[in-house]
Structures are given as C-alpha cells and as structure tokens.
Amino acid sequence: MNSLNSEAFTVLDQHILWSDMIGNILGLTALALGWRRSLWSWPVQFLSGLILFGAFYGHLTGSAGKQAVVMAVALYGWWRWNRDKDGAADGHITPRFATWRERAAMLGAAALGTVAVALLFTAYPSLSWDPWPDAYIFVGTVVAMYAQARGMVEFWFAWLLVDLVGVPLNFANGYAFSGFVYVIYGALVLWGMRDWWLRSRRGARPALEGAPA
Numbered sequence: 001m002n003s004l005n006s007e008a009f010t011v012l013d014q015h016i017l018w019s020d021m022i023g024n025i026l027g028l029t030a031l032a033l034g035w036r037r038s039l040w041s042w043p044v045q046f047l048s049g050l051i052l053f054g055a056f057y058g059h060l061t062g063s064a065g066k067q068a069v070v071m072a073v074a075l076y077g078w079w080r081w082n083r084d085k086d087g088a089a090d091g092h093i094t095p096r097f098a099t100w101r102e103r104a105a106m107l108g109a110a111a112l113g114t115v116a117v118a119l120l121f122t123a124y125p126s127l128s129w130d131p132w133p134d135a136y137i138f139v140g141t142v143v144a145m146y147a148q149a150r151g152m153v154e155f156w157f158a159w160l161l162v163d164l165v166g167v168p169l170n171f172a173n174g175y176a177f178s179g180f181v182y183v184i185y186g187a188l189v190l191w192g193m194r195d196w197w198l199r200s201r202r203g204a205r206p207a208l209e210g211a212p213a
Helices: 018-035 041-056 061-087 100-123 131-149 154-172 176-203
Strands: 007-011 014-017
Touching: 018 041, 018 176, 041 061, 061 131, 100 131, 100 154, 131 154, 154 176
Parallel strands: none
Antiparallel strands: 007 014
C-alpha cells in the first residue's frame, strides 16, 4: 500500500496521491454502475473503500473508519441487490420511491447520526479536520448508500445534498482533486436521478388496475 500512497502528480500546487486518485475514480465508477443498476456497483464501491482505507489508516483515523463503514454498507448492498433482482423482469432491481415512513426514518437517522458523529469528532480532534461538515458528509454518504441498497430513488437526492457541502468544503480546504470529483458526482447524480425517476414511474401500477368500474 506504500506505493499507492506515493505522489502521482502535482496540479495547481496540489499533490495528488495514487491512492486518493484511484479510490475516487473507483467511487465514480461505482456510482455510474449504480445508475445502470448493475450489481457490480457494490464490489467496485468496496474496492474503492478498501484503497482509501489503506490510504488513511495510520494517518487519518476518522477517515479510515468512515471507509470501513462504507465497505460494510457495500457488502449489505451486494446482498440486497442479489436478493431483489430476482423479482424484476430484466434481472436488475426495480427503482421505487420510499414511503413516507421510510423517508422520516432516514431523515431522523441522518440528523441524529450527524450530531452523534460530529460530537465524537469534536471530542477527539484527531479523527477529523472539520467535525460538523465532515460528520454531515459521512452520515449522508451512509444514508445515500443504504437508500441505494434498498432501490430507493431518494438515494440520488441524498447524494445531491452531500455534494452541496462536499464540493465547496474540499475546495476551501485545498483538496482540489476531491472537489473536482464531487463536481462530477453531482453531474452523475442528476442524470441518474432522472433515469431512476422515470424507471420508477414506468414500474408503477395503478392501485385499482383491473378492478371493476
């Protein structure tokens, strides 16, 4: 892993590490595969987390811990999509909108999780360089991946909310490459959101279809 943590190149006075570049490119690939509803989205996401975990371990403990959680959610997503794809005609999961109960649960979990993680980061400054925004991005990422694993269209909205904080935060703190990656994430999110939205509407059926008038 030492070779992956070496410098790949320098751009705009930013030192780009191989691990940071490869891990983020794999993350983009995983999101694109998720757009296509490909089961391979999850192994690629797991590999991205593994590389970034190796990059952060022993240096940024909190960031390494976040990648460990991302890998765990990737394993859950792989299992969930394997189970759910059998019920779809095309062999892929069928996107759907979350119920109001599910939306409330995810919003509550995101709010409480952000506060809890931010307080943890604040209590242990070595875990994070910017506790509250970092906690928001971390918890938002986990919520987005969970919604993706359940095939919910809202997963794209969650990613968009993460990007709204992630893009300016990375540029402001000198992480130009990561900030640029988040911009591409934003574009993929908008395209993927449209695709899943349309698929969820095509897959929907009127509640009284076939019932007598």
